[in-house]
Amino acid sequence: DAGITQSPRYKITETGRQVTLMCHQTWSHSYMFWYRQDLGHGLRLIYYSAAADITDKGEVPDGYVVSRSKTENFPLTLESATRSQTSVYFCASSELGMGNQPQHFGDGTRLSIL
Amino acid sequence: GENVEQHPSTLSVQEGDSAVIKCTYSDSASNYFPWYKQELGKRPQLIIDIRSNVGEKKDQRIAVTLNKTAKHFSLHITETQPEDSAVYFCAALGGGQGFSFIFGKGTRLLVKP
Numbered sequence: 001d002a003g004i005t006q007s008p009r010y011k012i013t014e015t016g017r018q019v020t021l022m023c024h025q026t027w028s029h030s031y032m033f034w035y036r037q038d039l040g041h042g043l044r045l046i047y048y049s050a051a052a053d054i055t056d057k058g059e060v061p062d063g064y065v066v067s068r069s070k071t072e073n074f075p076l077t078l079e080s081a082t083r084s085q086t087s088v089y090f091c092a093s094s095e096l097g098m099g100n101q102p103q104h105f106g107d108g109t110r111l112s113i114l
Numbered sequence: 115g116e117n118v119e120q121h122p123s124t125l126s127v128q129e130g131d132s133a134v135i136k137c138t139y140s141d142s143a144s145n146y147f148p149w150y151k152q153e154l155g156k157r158p159q160l161i162i163d164i165r166s167n168v169g170e171k172k173d174q175r176i177a178v179t180l181n182k183t184a185k186h187f188s189l190h191i192t193e194t195q196p197e198d199s200a201v202y203f204c205a206a207l208g209g210g211q212g213f214s215f216i217f218g219k220g221t222r223l224l225v226k227p
Contacts (some may be wrong), residue, residue: 042218102148102160105147
């Protein structure tokens with residue numbers, strides 16, 4: 001779905017560096033999510049947001065920070081990257097609360113931390 | 115909070131056979147259950163979903179069944195084709211974490227021609 005875009009698609013950085021992954025959606029969905037996907041773990045929720053200025057922790061929030069100043073953007077920041085944060089990161093959005101709608105995913109960001 | 119178990123982790127079938135993937139969930143308040151297909155290097159994409167007021171839903175070769183009493187739901191793919199080969203994820207929408215989806219760990223389906 002072209003309505004949700006992630007950038008960059010690929011990123012290589014070093015341990016200790018700060019890195020921000022961007023997510024933008026054009027549907028005006030209330031809910032946005034960040035997942036990481038690792039072999040053997042499936043999709044694990046890092047953070048989610050129910051609306052602008054409302055965020056909450058998911059299953060694996062440690063080491064990550066999010067913000068949502070505008071409905072359409074939901075950036076994810078690794079303040080001091082560690083090798084264990086090497087993963088594929090997916091952003092998703094959904095209009096929950098209206099008959100329970102599915103999530104729509106971005107194309108993902110493949111992040112490697114050396 | 116919600117927990118979703120998915121089985122099997124890998125499934126190999128012959129083209130034309132049926133494939134069944136099962137998921138169980140723990141939160142009886144969960145009321146929405148989507149299934150996603152993810153091809154290698156691609157994003158997860160919704161293939162079918164079911165809500166708690168429905169026991170079964172079909173879409174061509176794909177069907178999903180839900181047993182609320184037993185807290186499990188299953189994906190059924192009939193007349194499998196090589197292009198069905200992918201990783202399939204089930205998910206449950208739980209209210210315990212303030213409306214968020216909990217995913218199973220995925221099933222890698224291989225359809226052999």
